[in-house]
Amino acid sequence: MLSIKNISKSFTQRGMVLNNLSLHVNEGDTIAIMGPSGSGKTTLMNIIGLLDKPDTGEILFKEASIANFSEDESAAYRNMNIGFVFQEHLLLPYLTVSDNIFLPLLASRHTQTELSVKEQHIKALMEKTGIADLKGKYPYQISGGEAQRVALVRALANNPSILLADEPTGSLDARNAENMGNLLLEMNKQFGITIILATHSKDLADKMARVLHLGEGKLI
Ligand SMILES: Nc1ncnc2c1ncn2[C@@H]1O[C@H](COP(=O)(O)OP(=O)(O)OP(=O)(O)O)[C@@H](O)[C@H]1O
Ligand SMILES: [Mg+2]
Numbered sequence: 364m365l366s367i368k369n370i371s372k373s374f375t376q377r378g379m380v381l382n383n384l385s386l387h388v389n390e391g392d393t394i395a396i397m398g399p400s401g402s403g404k405t406t407l408m409n410i411i412g413l414l415d416k417p418d419t420g421e422i423l424f425k426e427a428s429i430a431n432f433s434e435d436e437s438a439a440y441r442n443m444n445i446g447f448v449f450q451e452h453l454l455l456p457y458l459t460v461s462d463n464i465f466l467p468l469l470a471s472r473h474t475q476t477e478l479s480v481k482e483q484h485i486k487a488l489m490e491k492t493g494i495a496d497l498k499g500k501y502p503y504q505i506s507g508g509e510a511q512r513v514a515l516v517r518a519l520a521n522n523p524s525i526l527l528a529d530e531p532t533g534s535l536d537a538r539n540a541e542n543m544g545n546l547l548l549e550m551n552k553q554f555g556i557t558i559i560l561a562t563h564s565k566d567l568a569d570k571m572a573r574v575l576h577l578g579e580g581k582l583i
Pocket of ligand 2: 405406529
């Protein structure tokens, strides 16, 4: 479904971060990327999500080349296909939980029927993740673990085929981290969503079907 072929990426100050790296992702995969701080995990996730571009190399999504997409094409690709969860969940403080979740839907046009299908999907996700009762609350009124689940539901609201999660349990205690890991797996099973996550947590990584290590610019 996603094929990353021989990508390299350098930053002026740092030199080469990704060095001729390749990764093939099948639909429904669950992949953990581990590696020391500064090894390039976030850089790789940003490239997969088209938030950043490789210097060289090719990215194929469903057989189509996407590495040279324009800004607009990249935004459309993200909107249709990618859900992001970041370590800092970045909920907007002045919007309720519900409005935070529905925000990404506003970015794409929907018919009334599509909208009500999505609403049902989101309602099911909120129930599944145990945040249905938090609908009207503001981010400052909920816990870190709850906020991370809100961020997960928001990432899944548009029914993406790939979920990119960068340290999704980084700010959570052991119990919440365990719950988040299980929830990710459940989303994979129930909705067939492909998961690629970056983490320092071996416990979280070991829940995924494939664990890859990033070092010296390559995945092994
Ligand atoms: N936009 C940028 N400009 C310059 N250097 C950058 C940029 N983004 C990342 N880097 C550098 O590239 C290297 C890889 O960074 P990256 O954030 O991908 O690492 P990481 O594996 O995600 O680390 P961590 O585990 O700490 O999150 C680091 O040395 C970082 O300083
Ligand atoms: Mg990082």
